[in-house]
Every structure is written in structure tokens, then in C-alpha cells.
Amino acid sequence: xxxxxxxxxxxxxxxxxxxxxxxxxxxxxxxxxxxxxxxxxxxxxxxxxxxxxxxxxxxxxxxxxxxxxxxxxxxxxxxxxxxxxxxxxxxxxxxxxxxxxxxxxxxxxxxxxxxxxxxxxxxxxxxxxxxxxxxxxxxxxxxxxxxxxxxxxxxxxxxxxxxxxxxxxxxxxxxxxxxxxxxxxxxxxxxxxxxxxxxxxxxxxxxxxxxxxxxxxxxxxxxxxxxxxxxxxxxxxxxxxxxxxxxxxxxx
Amino acid sequence: xxxxxxxxxxxxxxxxxxxxxxxxxxxxxxxxxxxxxxxxxxxxxxxxxxxxxxxxxxxxxxxxxxxxxxxxxxxxxxxxxxxxxxxxxxxxxxxxxxxxxxxxxxxxxxxxxxxxxxxxxxxxxxxxxxxxxxxxxxxxxxxxxxxxxxxxxxxxxxxxxxxxxxxxxxxxxxxxxxxxxxxxxxxxxxxxxxxxxxxxxxxxxxxxxxxxxxxxxxxxxxx
Numbered sequence: 001x002x003x004x005x006x007x008x009x010x011x012x013x014x015x016x017x018x019x020x021x022x023x024x025x026x027x028x029x030x031x032x033x034x035x036x037x038x039x040x041x042x043x044x045x046x047x048x049x050x051x052x053x054x055x056x057x058x059x060x061x062x063x064x065x066x067x068x069x070x071x072x073x074x075x076x077x078x079x080x081x082x083x084x085x086x087x088x089x090x091x092x093x094x095x096x097x098x099x100x101x102x103x104x105x106x107x108x109x110x111x112x113x114x115x116x117x118x119x120x121x122x123x124x125x126x127x128x129x130x131x132x133x134x135x136x137x138x139x140x141x142x143x144x145x146x147x148x149x150x151x152x153x154x155x156x157x158x159x160x161x162x163x164x165x166x167x168x169x170x171x172x173x174x175x176x177x178x179x180x181x182x183x184x185x186x187x188x189x190x191x192x193x194x195x196x197x198x199x200x201x202x203x204x205x206x207x208x209x210x211x212x213x214x215x216x217x218x219x220x221x222x223x224x225x226x227x228x229x230x231x232x233x234x235x236x237x238x239x240x241x242x243x244x245x246x247x248x249x250x251x252x
Numbered sequence: 253x254x255x256x257x258x259x260x261x262x263x264x265x266x267x268x269x270x271x272x273x274x275x276x277x278x279x280x281x282x283x284x285x286x287x288x289x290x291x292x293x294x295x296x297x298x299x300x301x302x303x304x305x306x307x308x309x310x311x312x313x314x315x316x317x318x319x320x321x322x323x324x325x326x327x328x329x330x331x332x333x334x335x336x337x338x339x340x341x342x343x344x345x346x347x348x349x350x351x352x353x354x355x356x357x358x359x360x361x362x363x364x365x366x367x368x369x370x371x372x373x374x375x376x377x378x379x380x381x382x383x384x385x386x387x388x389x390x391x392x393x394x395x396x397x398x399x400x401x402x403x404x405x406x407x408x409x410x411x412x413x414x415x416x417x418x419x420x421x422x423x424x425x426x427x428x429x430x431x432x433x434x435x436x437x438x439x440x441x442x443x444x445x446x447x448x449x450x451x452x453x454x455x456x457x458x459x460x461x462x463x464x465x466x467x468x469x470x471x472x473x474x475x
Binding site for chain 2 (some may be wrong): 152154169170172250
């Protein structure tokens with residue numbers, strides 16, 4: 001039965017992709033290729049780009065920026081969220097900063113990043129990814145810390161567990177699912193942020209390449225880059241999910 | 253050991269100038285009605301609760317605790333739960349204790365795979381394996397059926413003999429106190445005061461269907 005459901009799911013997925021390509025093909029026939037290139041034309045553009053060194057360099061640069069911004073958000077956001085969840089006064093202190101990061105429009109950060117870091121090496125893009133992702137990490141880790149089971153903390157106190165044991169054996173396993181939920185949301189936003197930030201603030205990377213394609217009316221290239229971003233976003237989300245499942249299975 | 257202790261929760265006075273002396277190496281059962289502050293007393297001894305006035309002096313003795321619930325880490329196996337509180341030296345004893353508690357086959361099981369009674373047995377092992385002088389027991393058998401409760405009480409007594417610790421057990425179950433205790437300390441309703449201390453000199457194996465025990469039971473019931 002399980003095999004049947006899995007097989008059925010795969011078939012449904014293939015049908016869905018097939019229908020998507022058909023619709024795409026029909027639309028490309030209805031409109032000017034400058035507006036919607038056909039799937040075949042887009043594939044051809046992909047192969048042409050694949051033979052260029054810059055194509056791979058742009059992907060690697062964007063991946064590097066995306067991962068760096070994401071990791072910075074995780075490294076800074078996790079302890080911040082933990083202490084905010086642990087102590088109310090710390091939460092109150094950082095609350096205005098969190099509200100600012102959560103509610104200020106991305107376009108404001110884009111302009112500020114561009115003004116503060118300028119264009120070129122992608123520092124602005126890293127900053128923007130960081131600022132987009134960090135609120136989700138903080139809020140989720142804070143929530144997880146607030147949900148810590150007091151009865152287990154008391155047990156740890158009675159048995160005088162050292163801080164290291166408490167953190168590793170009691171805090172982390174309980175906070176981890178919340179942390180991973182934050183990472184999951186953040187991973188989806190990272191690649192959207194990368195493209196948007198690079199488009200306006202960088203000379204290299206996928207976003208910058210999309211900007212060049214737009215100026216040159218290379219709509220096929222825009223489609224190719226969009227596909228690559230979808231691939232990167234989906235792959236990264238899958239990786240995060242895989243880590244979550246593997247570690248959670250070990251602990252729970 | 254406890255001197256002029258006072259504790260209130262908002263407007264409710266739980267203890268006022270409460271004092272209690274205990275010797276070491278014995279089992280004390282604190283008996284009292286529900287809500288008289290028995291658990292609060294244990295929590296204060298274990299430093300899980302603060303008090304308003306007075307002092308608790310354990311003379312440097314270390315404390316272990318069996319809670320009402322097992323409080324095992326659900327993401328750790330039985331053995332890992334026990335290893336967490338052990339020093340390297342104590343780890344050697346884990347298998348021996350699992351054997352005594354008939355849990356050897358479950359050392360690699362997770363708490364979710366165990367029954368309520370089995371989980372509580374693991375928490376008993378944890379409390380005994382942790383190096384301590386005073387063991388606090390907060391009605392750990394209240395949710396268990398009578399047969400299992402009797403079995404666990406006997407096992408607790410065996411382990412007590414082995415490690416020679418002091419046990420302070422709170423309960424509202426007279427039978428349990430009469431089986432386990434060397435001394436029964438009876439508490440009144442709030443604010444908790446000692447209304448009587450009863451020493452039991454009869455060996456445990458002779459306590460079943462014993463006239464003197466029946467007389468003590470009658471006496472306690474009259475309070």
C-alpha cells in the first residue's frame with residue numbers, strides 16, 4: 001500500500017510537471033518569444049550558458065553569498081533567540097530591533113544595504129539576506145526556549161548537571177525542532193533575497209546576471225536563472241529538511 | 253536540620269516557624285492530608301523552592317530526588333538517562349541496578365516504549381545511582397496499582413539497605429508509610445505543623461498482618 005502511494009505520488013508529480021511544460025509551450029506560441037520563450041528555447045539558452053565560465057562563477061558567488069548571509073543569521077540569531085526566550089528583560093531589550101527587522105520593507109533594506117555597503121563585492125547582498133532571515137531564527141528559537149519543560153530543568157538542577165550537559169542533553173533537543181522550523185522558512189527566503197539584493201547592489205552573481213539579461217532583453221536567460229534559483233531554493237530546503245529529520249529521529 | 257521555616261504563596265501560609273530534625277541512615281515518611289505542603293517541604297530541601305524565613309541545613313549532605321512523575325528525557329534511552337547523572341565510577345553499577353529492577357532487557361529502550369511503572373523504576377534507579385546521602389521521594393507511586401506499588405516499595409527498601417542513605421518520603425498513603433518508614437512524621441493542614449512522630453521498631457518482613465501495625469494505623473486514622 002505504501003509503495004503504491006509513493007509510486008502514485010511520483011506519477012502525479014510527473015503529470016503536474018508535464019502539464020506545466022504544455023501550458024508554458026502553449027503560452028510561448030501565443031505570445032512573442034521576447035515575452036515568453038518556449039521550453040525548448042530556454043533549454044538551448046541553458047546549454048549555451050553552461051559552456052561559459054561566468055555562468056558557473058555567478059552560481060557559485062550567489063551560493064556563497066546566500067550561505068554566508070544565512071549562516072550569519074543562524075550564528076547570531078540562535079544565541080540571541082535563546083537568551084531572549086530565557087530572560088524576559090533581554091527579550092524586552094531586543095524587542096524593538098526585532099520589530100524593526102520584521103516589519104521594515106525589504107526594499108528599505110535593499111536601499112540601505114546599497115548605500116552602506118555600495119556595489120561590487122556583494123556585502124550588501126549578504127547583509128540583506130542576513131536581515132531577512134534573522135527574525136525567523138530569533139523568533140523560533142525564542143519560542144522553543146520558552147517551551148522548555150520546567151520539570152526536566154528541575155531534574156537537571158537536583159542532579160547538579162553541569163551547564164554543558166544541560167545545554168547539550170536538555171536544551172538543544174527541545175529547542176532543535178523550533179530552530180529547524182526557523183531555518184526552513186529562512187532557507188526559502190535566502191534565494192529570493194540573493195537574487196533581489198544582487199540585482200540592485202552587486203555586479204556579480206545570479207541577480208546581477210538577471211539584471212544584464214533584462215537590459216539586453218535576453219528573456220530566455222531570465223527564465224534560465226529563475227529555474228536555477230528555484231532549483232537552489234528547493235535543494236536547500238530539502239537539505240534543511242533532511243538534517244531536521246535525521247537529527248530529530250536520533251533524538252526523539 | 254530545618255529551623256523556624258516560614259513559607260507562603262501569596263496570602264496562603266504553608267509553613268510558619270516550622271522545625272524538623274532528622275537523623276541519618278533512616279527512612280522518614282511524612283504523612284499528611286493533600287495540600288498540606290508536603291511537596292513544598294521536599295522542594296525547599298532540594299532547593300527547587302525558596303522560603304521566606306528560617307534555615308535548612310543539610311550539613312553538606314547531597315540530595316537525590318524521586319519525583320511524582322518519572323521526568324526521564326524522552327530522547328534518551330533508559331541507559332543514557334541513567335548515564336547522564338552518573339560519574340564514570342557509578343556507571344559500572346547501571347547494569348547491576350537494571351538487573352535488580354528487572355529492566356535489563358530494556359536498557360536500550362526509549363521511555364515512550366515503557367509502561368508507567370517501568371518508567372518510575374528507571375527514575376528510582378536514577379535516584380539511587382546518583383551519589384547522594386539523602387533521598388527525597390515525592391509520592392512516586394501514587395499513580396501505580398497496589399501490586400506494583402508494593403513491589404516497588406520493597407525494591408526501594410532493598411536499595412536503601414544497599415546504599416545506606418537517608419530517605420525522606422512524603423505520602424498521604426498510610427499503608428505505604430507503615431511499610432516503608434522507620435519513623436512517621438505526621439503533618440497538620442496548612443500551616444503545616446508536626447502533630448506527631450511515630451517510631452516503628454518492627455522489622456519490615458514482620459509488618460504484614462501485625463497487631464501493632466494495625467494499632468498504629470488506627471491511631472493515625474484518628475488524627
